[in-house]
Amino acid sequence: MASRTSRISTATHPVLGVRALNRATLARQLLLSRAEMAASDAVEQLLGLQAQNVKPPYFQLHARLAGFRPAELAGLMESRRVVRMVTMRSTLHTHTARDAFILRSLVQGARDREIGHFRKGLVGVELERLAARARAFVEAEPRTMAEIRAELHREWPGAEPQALSVAARCLLPLVQVTPRGVWGCSGQVRLTTLEAWVPDVVEGHVGDEQSPEARLDGLVLRYLGAFGPASVKDMQVWAGLTRLREAFERLRPQLAVFRDENGVELFDLPDAPRPDADTPAPPRFLPEFDNLLLSHADRTRVVPAALKGRAWAGNQAYCTLLVDGFLGGLWRLGEEGVLTVQLFGHAADAVKELVVEEGERLIAGMAAEGGGSVRFGSIRG
Incomplete structure (x- = not known):
């Protein structure tokens, strides 16, 4: 009934x-027209940026913000105003430090359930003690996951090493410290707690009722x-x-x-924008794992049913192109600044011109110095 x-x-x-x-x-999602907005405000508006890999957050903002340059987000990473950590769907996201604190606490129940999948490898392990041991270890100095696993395995030699590291990641709000995540920099994934990395933000929430x-x-x-x-x-x-x-x-x-x-x-929300269905939607180049394609149970609002699965090959996600607001192709930016675009199906010459124009904007803003070019070709079979 x-x-x-x-x-x-x-x-x-x-x-x-x-x-x-x-x-x-x-x-x-700021994809109908580029917003005149600071990168930090956009990260907050979007509730974070999917960050499985280092570069996608930068490309996500380039598709959405007017005049965006990678140095803006890189500076936020270095000043610790934004951080990289596991939150929604147990995947890495780039969040403002404030949102990292809020969101990580709200998804803690899901992380606790994740530990349950590894309970056979944690027989005899007291989780509260494990959390305290891991916290002290990573707050002394940022550590790699291999180092965390080895430290915990010394304390619990009978436990399964992978289960120990998963438990530490789920029990503690671990952030990836810079230079990891900074545009143009390289570095191992090293972890410490959110409290140790941005203590002022965390202290600001003490007493939050x-x-x-x-x-x-x-x-x-x-x-x-x-x-x-x-x-x-x-x-x-x-x-x-x-x-x-x-x-x-x-x-x-x-x-x-x-x-x-x-x-x-x-x-x-009653006053949220709901534009007319015929509102023009310009081409947009989105990186792999963009949350636009991952944040609904029914994804047909972005991915036509006939193209379901076309943006993936096994566990590999391709960079995607929006045409008229929907998934319309794939792309890859080579080291020489050559942007290869694969369109799904026939596209009118006028549409191709718009794609090339947007592609040239991508090259100018995100590729290495020295220019580049846009060509149409095959990304996948």
């Missing part, structure tokens, strides 16, 4: 088609501001969390409610 009632009430809500959802999401429910509700509103309109399941996919329905229900009175063409209930 409850599900029938839900279907009846949902049926009264306005319907948003795929193109309307696409344009609304692109507007929140917000309840866990209030913090979660705030995150729901911010998610909708960055990725909405969206369903409960959409946010659960983005965050790697479950059982978020309660938070949405608490907020329902202050949210706008829609449904998609399949009848799925979608929530949104």
